[in-house]
Amino acid sequence: MRVVVIGTGYVGLTTATVLAYIGNSVTCLDTNAEKINRLKQGILPIHEPHLDEVFDQVRHKMCFTTDYAQADIPNTEVIIIAVGTPSLPDGDADLTYLTQAAESLAQNLGEAFTLIVNKSTVPIGTGKWLEDRIHDFTDALDDRPGKRDFNVISSPEFLSQGSALRDSFYPNRIIIGTQHAPSIERFSKLFEPIHKQNFVSPKCLPRPEDLQEVPIFVCDVISAETIKYAANAFLATKISFINEMGYLAQKVGADVDALAKGMGLDPRIGSRFLNAGIGWGGSCFGKDTAALVATARKNGLEMRIVQAARDVNYSLRQWIVNALQEKIGDLNGRRVTLLGFSFKPNTDDLRDAPSIDISKELVKRGAIVTAHDPVALKNARLYYPDLGVVYEDDLSKALENPEAVLLLTEWQDYLHIDWQNVPQCVIIDGRNHLDHARLRDLGFETVRFGSKQS
Numbered sequence: 062m063r064v065v066v067i068g069t070g071y072v073g074l075t076t077a078t079v080l081a082y083i084g085n086s087v088t089c090l091d092t093n094a095e096k097i098n099r100l101k102q103g104i105l106p107i108h109e110p111h112l113d114e115v116f117d118q119v120r121h122k123m124c125f126t127t128d129y130a131q132a133d134i135p136n137t138e139v140i141i142i143a144v145g146t147p148s149l150p151d152g153d154a155d156l157t158y159l160t161q162a163a164e165s166l167a168q169n170l171g172e173a174f175t176l177i178v179n180k181s182t183v184p185i186g187t188g189k190w191l192e193d194r195i196h197d198f199t200d201a202l203d204d205r206p207g208k209r210d211f212n213v214i215s216s217p218e219f220l221s222q223g224s225a226l227r228d229s230f231y232p233n234r235i236i237i238g239t240q241h242a243p244s245i246e247r248f249s250k251l252f253e254p255i256h257k258q259n260f261v262s263p264k265c266l267p268r269p270e271d272l273q274e275v276p277i278f279v280c281d282v283i284s285a286e287t288i289k290y291a292a293n294a295f296l297a298t299k300i301s302f303i304n305e306m307g308y309l310a311q312k313v314g315a316d317v318d319a320l321a322k323g324m325g326l327d328p329r330i331g332s333r334f335l336n337a338g339i340g341w342g343g344s345c346f347g348k349d350t351a352a353l354v355a356t357a358r359k360n361g362l363e364m365r366i367v368q369a370a371r372d373v374n375y376s377l378r379q380w381i382v383n384a385l386q387e388k389i390g391d392l393n394g395r396r397v398t399l400l401g402f403s404f405k406p407n408t409d410d411l412r413d414a415p416s417i418d419i420s421k422e423l424v425k426r427g428a429i430v431t432a433h434d435p436v437a438l439k440n441a442r443l444y445y446p447d448l449g450v451v452y453e454d455d456l457s458k459a460l461e462n463p464e465a466v467l468l469l470t471e472w473q474d475y476l477h478i479d480w481q482n483v484p485q486c487v488i489i490d491g492r493n494h495l496d497h498a499r500l501r502d503l504g505f506e507t508v509r510f511g512s513k514q515s
């Protein structure tokens with residue numbers, strides 16, 4: 062099929078690569094000329110495991126452009142919108158890019174039926190709004206009002222950063238938000254290889270052995286849009302729940318990791334998303350929970366559970382700084398090394414990363430902060446040049462002479478640190494990631510979140 066993907070962020074680029082891999086002719090369209098030029102040269106704007114390998118394999122079958130006319134919209138069967146919808150200061154989503162896409166699409170749609178799939182996370186009700194906007198624009202243009210045949214559906218994306226490609230090849234469900242039969246048919250045809258799992262897996266990403274078919278769930282547009290928020294809010298709440306138990310564990314002398322293990326063995330609860338620590342960040346959980354609370358409020362409803370999950374989450378960024386101060390006293394002039402800056406491992410993304418708030422608080426209290434991360438320091442220098450933190454790419458240099466080490470992101474690399482060569486210091490493990498028994502044997506004073514030992 063001919064597919065155009067608008068937006069080349071995590072969702073757009075991953076989706077485009079997967080659709081090209083399973084045999085479609087894909088054009089990536091983005092208004093950012095620099096990004097498009099780099100993509101044409103095979104340079105990816107994001108760090109995502111295996112994306113470079115698979116992208117290299119298929120990029121000769123893909124086109125990259127900033128120009129809607131070049132994307133040949135009239136001969137395109139499916140358009141996927143994956144533009145950014147960042148938060149405005151009041152928590153509402155900024156729909157500027159979506160509006161621009163709607164206008165440009167309206168100017169370029171042909172008369173044959175076009176399926177427009179929205180994958181951007183948008184406020185509930187945006188699917189209908191988008192369809193109306195495109196109608197408004199086409200009607201205002203023209204010569205041929207009402208002649209464009211298109212339908213806007215919602216198919217929310219559930220990929221996680223750090224495993225974006227795997228989640229796209231092997232998703233746990235495909236949601237189709239529309240009740241328009243021709244749209245369901247076209248979308249199902251496009252995603253049939255993913256649904257049936259009958260494509261040859263990329264060598265770097267073999268199919269999970271137990272995966273035979275990916276379920277498809279069809280519902281109305283608004284429910285599809287709401288599923289995305291509900292799923293993210295639920296996962297965020299699950300993490301905040303275990304973190305709140307962690308606060309209690311510290312008081313009563315229990316161990317939060319033991320709680321998580323014991324709870325997670327119940328299949329009704331499940332063990333995933335019960336890793337306690339300094340909580341969630343990233344581009345989705347913070348933004349989506351804020352949007353859910355705001356949407357509910359507009360509808361006269363308080364989302365008390367989701368709001369509580371947010372409160373617990375953001376309190377943990379203070380907890381770690383306070384825990385440090387409790388251990389070493391006044392932070393003024395004290396040398397603190399942060400291990401990990403990205404919001405989670407295997408990504409270079411810093412959006413809503415706990416490291417940013419924690420750095421600000423440490424600097425405010427006068428600490429001398431050095432930060433290490435295996436991949437995110439390029440973005441840190443770009444987006445946070447004035448944080449007052451020294452960004453150090455060399456891990457051994459970052460660990461040369463700290464008074465305290467705070468682990469903020471559970472990168473695998475940090476499991477292989479040669480602690481014997483690190484001077485004695487306090488280690489606060491914000492992700493319960495390190496081997497504390499061994500560290501203590503080596504003479505370090507350590508703190509884990511939610512632990513009776515802290």
Ligand code: UDX
Binds near residue numbers: 333340341343344
């Ligand atoms: C999330 C959703 O998982 C994904 O389905 C949706 O499409 C986008 O939002 P992502 O933000 O990429 O994905 O990462 P995720 O793995 O969900 O982690 C989010 C945050 O929660 C990270 O900061 C992570 O460190 C934290 N986390 C996760 C925990 O603190 N504990 C856990 O047990 C799991």
